[in-house]
Amino acid sequence: MNKALFILHYSPPVHGASKVGDSILNSSIISQELDAKFIKIKSSDSIDVIGKFNGKKILYFIELFFKICWSLLWFRPQIIYYTASPYGFAFYRDLVVSVPIKIYRKLSKTSLFYHYHAKGIDSFVSQSSINKKLTNFLLKNTTILLISKLMKSEIRQVNTYKNVVFINNGVETTLNKEDFLNVVSQRVSSNKASVLYLSNMIKEKGYDTILETVRKVKESGLDNIEFNFAGGWATNEDEQFFNNYVKEYNLQEYATFHGLVQGEKKKSLFSNATIFVFPSRYKKEVFPISVLEALSYGLPILGFNAGAVSKIINAKIGVISNKELIFEDLKKMIVNYQSTDNYKVCREEYLSKYTIDVFERKLTDILTSS
Known part of the structure; x- marks a missing residue:
């Protein structure tokens, strides 16, 4: 066994890369096929400091560096998987810790995989020739994992990697078949549409757009729609904006x-919802x-055309909308997508x-x- x-990243904090890391960490398939050792990439204690520099990150970097060196010396892996960051302090952290990995690879036959969950490689290497050289150095003779073919343009200026492969994200279900049918039965018996926003509470992810939609629902006299929001606040300003908006327009x-x-x-x-909204305009x-x-x-999903969302959502399982049309599209979805058959189609798409x-x-x- 190799x-x-x-x-890799894993929770906490909770974000896209850490959720993927959680699934790898707890994977029975991986544990059966590989003799696996895990090192956590600590960079942020909460989502509000992601992408920002603070003193803790230096300590986390030093800890990561020595854990990797120790594992290379005593564990001696044949396969190394690394959740990479495309820019910022995290890129330079990855660059430094890659040095002992590159030295180790010269002394042993080892396959190295860099898995990117975020955009930013191309914009980073475009900033300067130094960034381009450093990125090519980092990725030399590696296999790059990208989570969508839409990301292929991210490495258009990188030419030192060995291979690139695409692997969609996946998530674990908490419902068996019987549970799912019970959930569907409860949904169709309700006379109320329940709209769920579940993501990080930052405006780029669209919670402010949904708040505007809530206001329009109230002003239109529609009393059979409820909205639920869930997620962690990115900043105190986001929390204040949300609470002030709800209070100003009496949306409680x-x-x-x-x-x-x-x-x-x-x-x-998730079980009590009837429509999921993802109005993200997040550039990455x-x-x-x-x-x-x-x-x-x-x-069924009501989403904006961001990232690979338009590749996930098709006409059978949802609608690609925008800020100007979301209110009208939501009303249409309440009429056309809240049915037993449609809930089953969405579930089959996932399965x-x-x-x-x-x-x-x-x-x-x-x-x-x-």
């Missing part, structure tokens, strides 16, 4: 904020985990493409075949 060293009976949810609370929100959006989670509950088993099996095949 030894594999996984250097229409909009409920549940905070950062996990476990049974998260399951309850790629393959959102929350959309896949919604599909695992059979929820055929986005289960955690599909992701874990493909990742294991990639790691063991190179």
Whole structure:
């Protein structure tokens, strides 16, 4: 059995890359196929400091460096998997810790995989010739893992890698077949549409757009729609904006904020929802985990054209909208997408493409075949 060293993000904090890391860490498929050791990339204690520099990151970097050196010396992996960052302090951290990995690879036959969950490689290398040289140095003779073919343009200026492969994200379902049918039965028996926003509470992810939609629902006299928001605040300003907006327009009976949810609370929100909204305009959006989670509950999706969202959503399972049309599109979805048949179609889309088993099996095949 090959030894594999996984250097990756996992919760906390909760974000797209850490959710993928959680699934790798807990994967029965990977543990059966590989003798795996895991090192956590610590960079942020909460989502509000992601992308920002602070003193803790230096300490985390030093800790990471020595853990990697120790593992290379005593664990001696044949496979190294690394969750890479395309720019910023995290890029330079990856660059420095790659040095002992490159030295180790010269002394042993080792396959190295860099998995990118975010955009930014191309914009970073375009800033200067030095950035381009450093990125090419980092990725020399490696296999690059990208989560969507839409990201292929990210490495158009990189020419030192050995191979590039694409692997969609996957998520674990918390519902068996019987549970799902019970959830569907409860949905169709309700006379109220329940709209769920579950993502990080930053404006780029669109919670402000949904708040505007809530206001329009109230002003239109529609009393059969409720909105639930869940996620972690990015800043105090975001929290104040949300609370002030709800108070100013008296939306308390229409909009409920549940905070950062996990476990049974998260399951309850997905189960009780009838439509999932993902109005992201985040420039670095790629393959959102929350959309896949919604599909695992059979929820139709109302999303914006960000990242690979338009590749995930088709006319059978949802609508690609925009800020100007979201209110009208939501009303149409309430009429056309809240049905037993449609909930089942959404669930089948998940089962055929986005289960955690599909992701874990493909990742294991990639790691063991190179």
